[in-house]
Amino acid sequence: xxxxxxxxxxxxxxxxxxxxxxxxxxxxxxxxxxxxxxxxxxxxxxxxxxxxxxxxxxxxxxxxxxxxxxxxxxxxxxxxxxxxxxxxxxxxxxxxxxxxxxxxxxxxxxxxxxxxxxxxxxxxxxxxxxxxxxxxxxxxxxxxxxxxxxxxxxxxxxxxxxxxxxxxxxxxxxxxxxxxxxxxxxxxxxxxxxxxxxxxxxxxxxxxxxxxxxxxxxxxxxxxxxxxxxxxxxxxxxxxxxxxxxxxxxxxxxxxxxxxxxxxxxxxxxxxxxxxxxxxxxxxxxxxxxxxxxxxxxxxxxxxxxxxxxxxxxxxxxxxxxxxxxxxxxxxxxxxxxxxxxxxxxxxxxxxxxxxxxxxxxxxxxxxxxxxxxxxxxxxxxxxxxxxxxxxxxxxxxxxxxxxxxxxxxxxxxxxxxxxxxxxxxxxxxxxxxxxxxxxxxxxxxxxxxxxxxxxxxxxxxxxxxxxxxxxxxxxxxxxxxxxxx
Numbered sequence: 392x393x394x395x396x397x398x399x400x401x402x403x404x405x406x407x408x409x410x411x412x413x414x415x416x417x418x419x420x421x422x423x424x425x426x427x428x429x430x431x432x433x434x435x436x437x438x439x440x441x442x443x444x445x446x447x448x449x450x451x452x453x454x455x456x457x458x459x460x461x462x463x464x465x466x467x468x469x470x471x472x473x474x475x476x477x478x479x480x481x482x483x484x485x486x487x488x489x490x491x492x493x494x495x496x497x498x499x500x501x502x503x504x505x506x507x508x509x510x511x512x513x514x515x516x517x518x519x520x521x522x523x524x525x526x527x528x529x530x531x532x533x534x535x536x537x538x539x540x541x542x543x544x545x546x547x548x549x550x551x552x553x554x555x556x557x558x559x560x561x562x563x564x565x566x567x568x569x570x571x572x573x574x575x576x577x578x579x580x581x582x583x584x585x586x587x588x589x590x591x592x593x594x595x596x597x598x599x600x601x602x603x604x605x606x607x608x609x610x611x612x613x614x615x616x617x618x619x620x621x622x623x624x625x626x627x628x629x630x631x632x633x634x635x636x637x638x639x640x641x642x643x644x645x646x647x648x649x650x651x652x653x654x655x656x657x658x659x660x661x662x663x664x665x666x667x668x669x670x671x672x673x674x675x676x677x678x679x680x681x682x683x684x685x686x687x688x689x690x691x692x693x694x695x696x697x698x699x700x701x702x703x704x705x706x707x708x709x710x711x712x713x714x715x716x717x718x719x720x721x722x723x724x725x726x727x728x729x730x731x732x733x734x735x736x737x738x739x740x741x742x743x744x745x746x747x748x749x750x751x752x753x754x755x756x757x758x759x760x761x762x763x764x765x766x767x768x769x770x771x772x773x774x775x776x777x778x779x780x781x782x783x784x785x786x787x788x789x790x791x792x793x794x795x796x797x798x799x800x801x802x803x804x805x806x807x808x809x810x811x812x813x814x815x816x817x818x819x820x821x822x823x824x825x826x827x828x829x830x831x832x833x834x835x836x837x838x839x840x841x842x843x844x845x846x847x848x849x850x851x852x853x854x855x856x857x858x859x860x861x862x863x864x865x866x867x868x869x870x871x872x873x874x875x876x877x
Contacts, residue, residue: 677706
């Protein structure tokens with residue numbers, strides 16, 4: 392290679408690692424084509440690596456496929472790119488191509504291969520990769536040992552993970568975090584917590600993982616205590632901590648802790664910069680019944696996504712402010728935000744709480760007509776609730792019958808409840824028959840129909856319901872009452 396080519400190569404490498412690389416990739420590509428460096432494995436490896444870092448693997452592959460003699464460095468860059476961006480299977484395919492061309496792998500080949508197997512949850516394939524690691528004598532590398540642990544953890548092979556972990560001469564915080572998260576995910580939260588307590592060095596990720604695991608396993612009190620210990624030991628919460636702890640505070644009613652998090656997030660700029668933090672705070676205040684604070688945060692958020700609108704609209708429905716929720720939905724549509732399935736569940740719930748039958752019909756029709764969203768069971772459930780509360784029980788029944796998906800017990804139960812409210816015994820009997828087929832042992836359904844008959848003075852029907860319960864061996868649950876039932 393001449394001096395001019397070497398200078399061009401150095402310039403290209405500098406450009407590749409500059410600040411505006413994403414936009415300049417085509418220009419850089421054209422630049423090294425012009426200098427006939429399209430077969431330089433060093434240039435191609437760096438180009439491919441940068442493509443991977445900005446999720447442009449299709450572009451990377453188009454360049455790689457024109458390489459006549461790719462070396463180990465270039466193959467490794469491609470394998471690593473696919474292991475991060477996907478499709479992960481491509482990493483394994485390229486490894487086969489690499490071997491077929493007589494290019495021998497090194498430790499930098501196996502780390503992304505193990506990562507690809509972890510992402511695919513392919514334990515058996517990962518074990519084949521692992522056998523080649525041992526055959527090549529690379530098992531002593533720490534990054535490969537971590538990759539093996541990650542593979543075992545991702546496939547919930549915690550005995551194998553623990554064995555590898557115990558054999559490691561040096562364990563950094565990454566592998567400790569993997570083990571803690573793995574045991575918790577496998578349902579062994581006590582083992583995960585014990586490992587967490589053994590850690591001599593922790594990161595914020597360590598605390599976040601353990602707090603999330605405790606919260607997800609229903610141990611909210613311990614999660615809040617651990618959050619307090621995290622602060623006491625001088626660790627600054629980040630956005631992941633905030634998002635993990637706020638739902639716990641809402642469930643426990645720990646308003647003081649939630650307010651501290653609010654103040655902290657505001658002072659660190661998280662509320663302004665991170666949408667998920669704003670969403671979590673809105674959700675927290677809605678669940679605590681403080682719609683004033685929730686609305687204030689929602690209105691102050693510089694950026695909002697669909698989740699932001701969903702959380703606020705759902706919060707208004709949860710707190711009985713259905714009319715405000717519908718108005719917010721209309722504001723969202725006016726701002727050209729595309730609502731998703733969850734948004735429609737929230738706004739239909741608002742219509743149900745506010746008794747807005749006509750608006751509910753309009754929103755339900757809007758889903759498919761304008762937004763091309765097919766209603767699911769949740770949407771039909773909300774619509775049956777809206778119609779039932781509004782006294783349109785026959786229309787609710789017709790809707791259930793017209794559904795393209797099989798109605799569940801919740802829909803028939805909602806109709807049965809509405810039939811009692813409006814005294815429609817004929818439809819109540821139909822709903823009960825459907826419920827008996829779906830959940831024959833639920834005494835509540837029989838009790839509800841029996842009470843309707845009793846209110847009408849139809850005692851012979853009360854006896855028939857009682858006989859039906861005996862025939863089905865259904866016992867009245869404690870705490871429920873019915874005229875005529877002993």
